[in-house]
Amino acid sequence: MFKNKAKTYEFLTLFTMVIGTVIGSGIFVKNKQLLEQTGNPIIAIVLWTLVGIVAVMTVYAFMQIASATRNHGNGTVSNWAKLFLGRRCGSLFSLIYAFLYFPICQSVFVSSFIAFLFLAMGIDVSLHIQLIVFIVSGVTLIILIGLINAFSPNASKMIQIFGTVFKFIPLIAALIAGFCLIDKTPGAAGNSSMWNGTGVGVPPHPWSATDFKLGLFIRGFGPILFAFDGFIYVANAQKTAKYKEVVPLSLLAGMIFVAVFYVLMAISLFLGSPDGSIVELLARIFSKNPNVANILSNVILMIICFIGINIFGFLGIMDLESNVDAKLIFFRQGKIMTRKKAAFIQVLCASVVYIVFILLGAIIPRNGWEEGLHSVRGDLDVHTWLQLSTDKIGSFVGTISSTASVLAFMMIATILIGAFVNDYTKKVDVIPxxxxxxxxxxxxxxxxxxxxxGLYAFIEPINVYTGNISWVVSDGLYFTIFMTVAMLIIFALWGAQEMLFKKYPFKHGFNGYLSEEKAAEKAKRKKRNR
Structure with missing residues (x-):
């Protein structure tokens, strides 16, 4: 590949890092939601392709943006916003990440972990017991991951190394199986969602591979953006790379591989799974023994979700530490935040966000969940009932997690604009x-x-778009309320923080980093004491 073997090794290392970072748990939990949002598997595949192309373009552009922190500073979205958009904008972005993005992204994997646990066990339990298990077990998982990342970061890294390898086993199996298990039986009796759709908005499979209304094309970006989320951080790899010239090629090659892999994976799932989910496809692989199929497929998904819980816990802690160091979040009048304190704050925020949205999902009556916690199983079999109940309890967590990713990409797009302007003003030093x-x-x-x-699709869900239900009884109403309240809280925190910054200014202003200032002061004291 390269004449220099060391360059080849670094290229392959970075290429693997991109794949391991980006191809995560999103594809496991979001493809079914994507099919439900778009109402057409072919449209979903088109959107996977489009977002993949844009992601490749974005990571290419961020190579120039990330070069601003190549020698010093922190490679976080919030810090890049500080450099290219101003400190106040960076502070706002840092609060969105700390108190909304990372907590809710971690929460969706906690919720999914417990849902898959119930499905693996297959035990008929009351909704009140389900809710208690969701809350107690969920908070326990968040605390456990927080403790691991606070006191044993090496253990956290080992989990991620294991996860990078393990998650590809079911993915590769599903990728191959999807093309081998094609079932062209039309209608609800079929096992391939490419042909078994019963019509957009028509149960039991509310989609159609022949409906190409324009309104369906603007739906589904939320779930796909969630699956691609996190790729921006790989652009900061050039900071530690020995051979800088191989970084752009390796990152671009990695992102192109990811984009192509996601498209092929989506096609495979729509061909081989009755609802576009990897759960049902794995169940078909092991269909000769339904009990083994149910337990094994859900245990695999539990492991994948645990890996997702860990990565977002780790990133949340590191991002909070970095943003305090970059003077974007107020913390004890300019004190550096330790990993343990960052872990405590991250665990607290994630626990509160998780409990609130799980409670809301369980209690609020809405379409398909008209009785809330008083809903009864009726004549549904245990497996179908558990699928329904766990889905409804965690539905708001799932929706808001996709929305958090949408907001993250909005911030990324804004930084792109700031960097575009900087290409003329030359305010920030970058490598063109x-x-x-x-x-x-x-x-x-x-x-x-x-x-x-993406935001429109959440405000007007597919069942409202098709005219099946009124907006006032849909998830769209509650999403609008939750999102409005969440952003009002973020802006209130931002305003309060600005007041604290004004009252307790930094000794050296907002430029630079606390860690560098502390190191310089320590060096001066050491020099004076000689």
């Missing part, structure tokens, strides 16, 4: 890359359009 301006502007525009479409 060829074609940055057109790539950054096109990627930013497309990301903004995806963000708007």
């Amino acid at each position: 890359i060829k074609g940055f301006k057109p790539v950054a502007m096109i990627a930013a525009i497309l990301l903004y359009l995806m963000v708007i479409a």
